[in-house]
Amino acid sequence: MILKIRDLPNEEYWLEGNPACHGCPAAIGLRMALKALGPRTVMVVPAGCVTIIQGSYPKTSAGVPLMNIAFAAASSAASGVAAALDFKGIKDVNVLVWAGDGATSDIGMASISGAAERNADIIYVCYDNEAYMNTGVQRSSSTPIGAWTTTTVTGKVEPKKDLPSIMMMHRVPYVATASVAYPLDFIEKIQKAAKMRGFKYIHLHSPCPPGWKFPSEKTIEVGRLAVQTGSWITFEVENGVFKLSNPSLPFVNKGRRRSLDLYLKAQGRFARMTPEEKAKFEGAIEENWTMVENYIKISKVYTPR
């Protein structure tokens, strides 16, 4: 297990000089995930920011084999890779899907649900920047209520889809939420997933400077604020057993959460948020924590398939 950042291997599998935006959370997350997984990893990438971040032909930013695939097809293509590995008796290769929230919670919903139900032996990371950033900040089902996007210029009306819960209800061996602002927690989860067989889902909260409208040096700061205000909750469900993760541990106590305004005001996308939208946003946070508290009490939420 990696305990400190300095314990990470020096090898880089997501190469320097790639064309990610300054402060890009996907590039930070990829770098950490691949350091944790090592070179015997096959990446499957649907359309999204990583289509760009990986660089253009004949170059690549990926230091491991990578197959691009159509928007909706990452889970099923990865299922095929995993099945081929199974047929060949290869057991030491990680199949990693790296997909955005649009590819996961919208267009790829059927295929991820299918792969989870079949318990395909893959690690699926959804880097959630809460909109279609690659195409220029259009709303997705993962965009939170009140957020500006180019297709919700007066603020999104609907609340964020709760994808981690949907994945939990597939009763897969591993579901976790993480944040790029807490790399050690994320790395630990990736490493845990790599040791398990079957479908592993990690939902990575990924603050996007141009899309959320904050300065590019503040990615980690905004990510931390999301956790510290209780807006994003890090947890894991390992073989059906629910556990609140270290970054969120203090904030189960509502009194220790920082003011939500700190998180909202750090981002231009919430500049026009109405009091009603803010109330709903806060309501959703409360509901999420109530759910988490109940899961903590239940502990074993489900029996994995």
Add this chain to the structure above:
Amino acid sequence: MAKHKVMSGNYAVAYGAALSRVELISAYPITPQTSVVEKLSEMIETGGLNAKLVRVESEHSALAACIGGASAGARTFTATSSHGLLYMNEMVFWAGYGRLPVVMAVITRSIAPPWGIWSEHTDLLAQRDTGWVTMMVQSNQEALDSIIQAYAIAEDEDVMLPVMVGLDAFTVSHTSVPVELPSQEEVDRFLPRGADHSYLLDFARPKTMGNLAYPEWNMEFRYLLEKAMKNAERKIITVDKKFSSEFGRTYGGSVEHYRMEDAKYAVVVVGAPAGEAKDAVDLLRKRGIDAGVVRVRVIRPFPKVALRSSLAGLKGVAVLDRDISPGLGGILFSELTSALYGVKRPPAVRGFIAGLGGREIKVEDIIYTVESLVTSVEEGPADNEWLDVKKELLP
């Protein structure tokens, strides 16, 4: 030793895939494809077939799983029909443009609305620009043999393209006739396991596949695909010849001829209706009309040269289209007349739309097409004529 077994076209496809030692199958049920995958599932679960079956939630995912599997070096197979084929269209292009040797059986079926489960070729022909080698068989035996041939074509180093094998819904897929089942040893000899193209598993020299290619890099991929299609044109013929010498059956490579040696007229047809066309030609010859059948077995790469040499010099050609490109007419008619442009002594060509939505194409219908052709060869080019449209049903 080969043995004989009475089986449906769909079972023939399943046996063809099993004898080809497929390693990864992924499919989603649609009528009338289901019994292909049911049979393969049974073979895996109780019959000792060593393959993985990924039972996916859609056709889009079925082909995506084959694409992932083929990228990791597995021999992959899927089967679908009609709406399933249309639903996977994005992945059909991905497999073709990705140069992955997937083999897919397509049980040709009409497209809704209105719903119909019976044969029409529009579903298959709508995929003709996807970069797949595309075949259409006439019989159960040819279905089995063509699946085996398909892997030999697809995995050839100079081809590396996916192959689609079409068969008519019900008239082939669900009609049981005796089929010669080659032995595993014979098929293994014909179809040795080729090089492992598992580019995704090259960890020493990791590759990124399919990433963004700017205009200065992009066009060459399509040029190479077109070149691979040209190579496939030759490979289809050599594979069919080799198959013939090993198993004693030939399908003419890309184009099958029936009584064409001395023919003055030809019926050009695709798929199962070739059976009716052959019966029609036998009857026409008794009436003194020297007709033959040219069955277009391979739709991509379109056998332009072979068709020119088959048809140039004839008096007339009747093209039977069990498909429709609304606003253009018969797809085969259009492609055939385009192929014949500029040949010396071009035949008169008449197009006929028939058998859409599974309507029966009768021997008399085909006799009619040739007889009307004979009486109109001196007239100029004609548009497609619809056969057996019931005027009393029209508003």
